[in-house]
Amino acid sequence: MIVATSKSAALPLTLMELPSRALEPDEIRVSVRSIAVNPVDWKMRRGGPLRLAHRFIGPSGPLVVGVDFAGEISEIGPRVQAFAVGTRVVGATDFARKQLGSYASEVVVKEDQLAALPESLSFDDAACLPVAGATAHQALIDFAHVDQKPGASVLILGxxxxxxxxxxQLARKFGAKAVGVCSTTNVALVESLGAKAIDYTRGDALAAARSHGPYDLVLHAVGTLTYPLAACRALLKPDGTVALVVQRVADYFALATSRNVRGSLGRARSPVLEVLVAAAAAREITPIIEATFPLGSAELAHERSSAGKVVGKLLLHPSLGSGTIGEIVK
Ligand SMILES: NC(=O)c1ccc[n+]([C@@H]2O[C@H](COP(=O)([O-])OP(=O)(O)OC[C@H]3O[C@@H](n4cnc5c(N)ncnc54)[C@H](OP(=O)(O)O)[C@@H]3O)[C@@H](O)[C@H]2O)c1
Known part of the structure; x- marks a missing residue:
């Protein structure tokens, strides 16, 4: 199989050939058709706690980054019951299970990491769902219970x-009111999805958000320390929750001691993947894809993602072979 790997944080991702390994009885091999880029993919290369965790509990050998994938099952172990060869699936790899990442022509995972795809859902749209969708689902449902609160109100920073x-889109599906903070160029997109947009380039976004609150959920989905936690908490209803996608050292005390501050973990397992797939098939979630790169140009996708201005998702295609930025497929 072909994988994109990086020997150290200072080196670019390169393609290399790894031998395919034999399956354990409960494992499934998926031939990968589409891969979505998440910021964790390039953060993992840079070091920090995630890279450290990968080193201690992850697989040995080269660092193959990536989590999200969609593709077709090419082989199953004898104990696999829920899936068959040829089934189109979406899923997420898990280094805590010693699995290599998804920047590869094939991945090996277990049953509870997959959901089957209907014919109507493309591999590209499906690949956008696991990490982003699981993070959204955890914040909306597990933390804020918007599915049990008619007329719930959600503020999304980022x-x-x-x-x-x-x-x-998931908030709207569950009947919640959504208010989204973004820059000028993305106001029309955010509003087209049914949210009230607040343009953060035009003044204090949290002050503007106050007039649409209070909120059952404030989701801080910006990678940098942009919106102070205290100001986010001030926008909540008494039983509301702030969900932090990046747990910052400054917030550790609040995370440890406050019931209304939660750290996100976008771990995608079958039950949540099935909800996301059903929502995408019903067009309740329409993934927005900014650009598609050949797998061999993953480094360019990481440069784009780490600039923090991606709208929706970037995809990688193993089938496109290696390439340059001139070969980006829109
Ligand atoms: N804990 C977890 O399990 C988990 C899961 C998923 C993601 N994450 C983390 O969550 C963060 C977001 O992930 P993502 O995949 O959504 O990233 P992304 O797609 O790269 O987010 C880029 C977006 O951030 C917006 N943005 C930048 N500065 C902003 C600001 N000051 N206010 C509002 N929006 C701003 C940009 O919009 P404009 O161009 O309009 O500024 C751009 O559209 C990343 O740090 C990621 O690592 C964590």
Whole structure:
């Protein structure tokens, strides 16, 4: 199989050939057709706690980054019951299970990491769902219980990113009112999905958000320390929750001691993947894809993602072979 790997944080991702390994009885091999880029993919390369965790509990050998994938099952172990060879699926790899990442022509995972795709859902649209969708679902349902609160109100900071766009659409599906903070160029997109947009380039976004609150959920889906936690908490209803996608050292005390501050973990397992697939098939979630790169140009996709201005998702295609930025497929 072909994988994109990086020997150290200072080196670019390169393609290399790894031998395919034999399956354990409960494992499934998926031939990968589409891969979505998440910021965790390039953050993992840079070091920090995630890279450290990968080193201690992850697989040995080269660092193959990536989590999200969609593709077709090419082989199943004898104990697999829920899936068959040829089934189109979406899923997420898990290094805590010693699995290599999804920047590869094939991945090996277990049954509870997959959901079957209907014919109507493309591999590209499906690949956008796992990490972004699981993060949105956890914040909306597990933390804020918007499915049990008619007329719930949700504020999304970072509304035009992969997580933000998915959260707006999932919030609307569950009947919640969504308010999204984004820059000028993304106001029309955010509003087209049914959210009230607040343009953060035109003044204090949280002050503007106050007039649409209070909120059952404030989702801080911006990677940098942009919106102070205290100001986010001040916008909540008494039983509301702030969900932090990046747990910042400054917030550790509040995370440890406050019931209304929660750290997100976008771990995609079958039950949530099935909800996301059904919503995408019903066009309740329409993934927004900014650009598609050949797998061999993953480094360019990481440069784009780490600039923090991606609208929706970036995709990688193993089938396109290696390439340059001139070969980006829109
Ligand atoms: N804990 C977890 O399990 C988990 C899961 C998923 C993601 N994450 C983290 O969550 C963060 C977001 O992920 P993502 O995939 O959504 O990232 P992304 O797609 O790269 O987000 C980019 C978006 O952020 C917006 N943005 C930048 N600065 C902003 C600001 N000051 N206010 C509002 N929006 C701003 C940009 O919009 P404009 O161009 O309009 O500024 C852009 O559309 C990343 O740091 C990621 O690592 C964590």
């Amino acid at each position: 509304a035009s990113g992969g997580v933000g766009l998915c959260t707006i």
